[in-house]
């Protein structure tokens with residue numbers, strides 16, 4: 433996998449809702465997004481997302497599903513991307529919210545609300561890829577082109593299972 437895919441993002445689901453972070457800082461400042469962050473040197477995407485989940489929610493996860501990559505190119509910032517993960521919390525695991533963390537405010541949001549039309553409270557590219565992440569078993573590469581902070585083009589293609597397996601095992 434390309435070396436510019438340096439971030440992770442995780443969607444923690446529990447039944448009809450997802451745990452989201454209303455971010456204090458850019459990117460997606462003031463908007464709801466998954467939890468995640470920058471990979472550390474030598475860290476696999478799986479190790480990185482489990483570390484970020486712990487740091488940003490206090491939940492120790494061991495089992496998250498790889499869902500592929502979201503990448504972006506822009507006229508105002510460097511090309512980049514993130515590995516995307518999803519996990520389902522058992523109904524018995526109570527996680528009361530809201531919780532104020534250093535990175536922002538964590539809260540459960542109904543998936544129907546998250547995916548609804550004209551919801552301007554979500555991170556800019558979430559409406560492009562999140563439904564696929566939640567509803568499709570395959571891994572995808574989603575690519576977005578930004579101009580002046582607006583998405584002007586989007587495309588997705590299925591990720592080869594062999595490549596997805598290699599990312600999970602070795603991070604490449």
Ligand SMILES: Nc1nc2c([nH]c(=O)n2[C@H]2C[C@H](O)[C@@H](COP(=O)(O)OP(=O)(O)OP(=O)(O)O)O2)c(=O)[nH]1
Pocket residue numbers: 439440441442458459460465466467468469470471504512514535555
């Ligand atoms: N860099 C970047 N990250 C993005 C974009 N869109 C998007 O959802 N993300 C996600 C990836 C990460 O989950 C998160 C950004 O990570 P971050 O800034 O919190 O990461 P960090 O580890 O450097 O920061 P921190 O945890 O030390 O505060 O936002 C984007 O356009 N650029």
